[in-house]
Amino acid sequence: MEIHILSIFPEMFASVLDESILGRAQSRRLLQVYTHNLRDFTQDRHRVTDDMPYGGGPGMVMKPEPIVAGIRAVQERFGPSYVVLLSPQGNVLNQERVKHFARMERLLLICGRYSGVDARVTHYIDAELSIGDYVLTGGEIPAMVLVDTVARMIPEVIGDAQSAEEDSLFRGLLQGPVYTRPVEFETLCVPDVLRSGNHAAVAKWRRQHALLTTWQRRPELLQAASLSVEDRAMVNEFERGEFPEVRAGSGTKGDGG
Numbered sequence: 001m002e003i004h005i006l007s008i009f010p011e012m013f014a015s016v017l018d019e020s021i022l023g024r025a026q027s028r029r030l031l032q033v034y035t036h037n038l039r040d041f042t043q044d045r046h047r048v049t050d051d052m053p054y055g056g057g058p059g060m061v062m063k064p065e066p067i068v069a070g071i072r073a074v075q076e077r078f079g080p081s082y083v084v085l086l087s088p089q090g091n092v093l094n095q096e097r098v099k100h101f102a103r104m105e106r107l108l109l110i111c112g113r114y115s116g117v118d119a120r121v122t123h124y125i126d127a128e129l130s131i132g133d134y135v136l137t138g139g140e141i142p143a144m145v146l147v148d149t150v151a152r153m154i155p156e157v158i159g160d161a162q163s164a165e166e167d168s169l170f171r172g173l174l175q176g177p178v179y180t181r182p183v184e185f186e187t188l189c190v191p192d193v194l195r196s197g198n199h200a201a202v203a204k205w206r207r208q209h210a211l212l213t214t215w216q217r218r219p220e221l222l223q224a225a226s227l228s229v230e231d232r233a234m235v236n237e238f239e240r241g242e243f244p245e246v247r248a249g250s251g252t253k254g255d256g257g
């Protein structure tokens with residue numbers, strides 16, 4: 001998969017994209033990320049990419065010409081791409097949308113700054129994407145979020161080290177608790193079943209606890225998740241307070257809000 005990023009701060013990306021799993025994915029040519037300096041597509045001596053807003057008000061607006069010139073130049077050189085503008089006004093990213101973006105052969109991400117991007121740019125893009133209902137200073141961090149999460153969907157990128165399918169939300173549920181050594185930490189013990197070596201029992205425990213965590217923290221996700229008859233029976237047990245952890249009132253901690 002190829003991802004191009006158009007930004008006035010292309011140097012921001014190296015530390016995130018060249019390390020760890022993303023770095024290895026690039027060395028193995030599973031993922032190719034190209035950053036492009038938006039200023040390279042300006043026509044003036046000062047390489048200006050922003051200007052004052054029509055109608056007045058604070059803040060500058062990113063000019064359309066360098067962005068559209070950048071889109072055209074990248075597409076002419078590398079081929080057609082699916083163009084995404086990072087913007088708080090876009091559809092909010094979720095795992096389903098990540099899967100959609102991961103199916104694209106070539107993505108071109110546009111990072112805004114200042115008070116945003118001239119509205120006419122929306123005629124040259126395929127999607128407008130927000131990473132959540134809050135405002136960041138620029139589109140670079142949202143672009144990094146998208147690259148990271150899309151890369152996890154490419155077969156072989158995370159390999160045996162982890163499994164994207166076990167991740168929270170991959171199948172519409174949150175992941176349940178995970179443990180490592182030591183077996184006992186300050187009186188807190190790893191559940192016996194996880195050390196039993198019984199793969200079927202471990203898989204059942206994980207499914208139950210994914211359901212439980214989702215039911216406790218994000219119950220609305222259960223409405224959309226595809227649940228088996230056994231899953232539904234388990235959720236009914238939670239609701240009746242019959243499941244041991246629910247009966248004991250051992251809630252998992254939520255968002256701290």
Ligand SMILES: C[S@@+](CC[C@H](N)C(=O)[O-])C[C@H]1O[C@@H](n2cnc3c(N)ncnc32)[C@H](O)[C@@H]1O
Binds near residue numbers: 086136
């Ligand atoms: C300071 S923001 C502009 C906010 C703008 N005044 C508004 O209210 O929509 C500058 C740039 O950061 C990026 N950005 C900020 N928050 C974002 C979010 N939640 N998701 C995606 N991009 C975001 C966009 O590229 C945006 O053009």
